[in-house]
Amino acid sequence: MMTPSKINIAEKFSKLPDEDYCVRIIAKMNNYEVKIVKFKGEFVWHSHPDTDETFIILKGKMLMHFRDKIIEVTGGEMIVIPKGVEHKPASEQGYEMLLIEPEGVPNTGNTENERTIEKIEWI
C-alpha cells in the first residue's frame, strides 16, 4: 500500500485559470471527492436528489439561496446542503471553497444548462 502525499490547498487554487467559475478535484476518499471551487456571480437553482453536499468556505462570502431564506456563509464557515433541497449559490465579491460529495455528482444537480460541466477535471 502506498503512503499518501499531502496536498497544499492554496497551491491548488493558484493553478486555477482566471475565470469566475472553476471546479477541480484535488483528492479522493473512498468514493467521495474533495473539490476546490472558485466562484463569483449567480449560479443556477438546482438540487441533488441522491446526496447531501458539504461546502467549506475558505475565503470570501457566499450567499446560499434557499426557497425560504438566504444564508450568508463566509470564510471559516461551512454548510451541508441536504439531498433534495433546492439551492442557488451567489456571490458578488467571490469565494473559494472546498466541496465534498460523492464522485460523479453533477455540478448542476437535477438541471442541465450553461453551468453544467460534463466531466470535472483533477488539478
Add this chain to the structure above:
Amino acid sequence: MMTPSKINIAEKFSKLPDEDYCVRIIAKMNNYEVKIVKFKGEFVWHSHPDTDETFIILKGKMLMHFRDKIIEVTGGEMIVIPKGVEHKPASEQGYEMLLIEPEGVPNTGNTENERTIEKIEWI
C-alpha cells in the same frame, strides 16, 4: 425538507475543553461525519481496515508518521489516509483540523488503548 444552518468552525473549536486531545462531530453528510480535532502529543499507531480518512489541517503542524516516512502537514494542507495504511499523528506544538470519514469509525482504528473514545460526541 428543512433548510440547513451554517456552522462556524472557529466557534466550534472555542467550545472545546482545555485538553490536549479533543474530537467532536460538527456536521453530517449522508453517512459521513465532519469532526473537529484538537491534538497535541503523540497518538497511537493504528489503521482503519475499511475506510480512507481525510485530514484537513486548519492551524498548527502535524507530523503524520507512516512506517516508511514522516509527512509534515501544516495549516492549509490536507492528506487522505488510505484504508489499511498504518499511521500515527504527532505534534509538539499542536494542531487543529477537520476530520472527515464515515460515521462510527473508531478513532484508534484497529487498536484499543488509552486513546480510544467509546462514543464521539457532537458539539
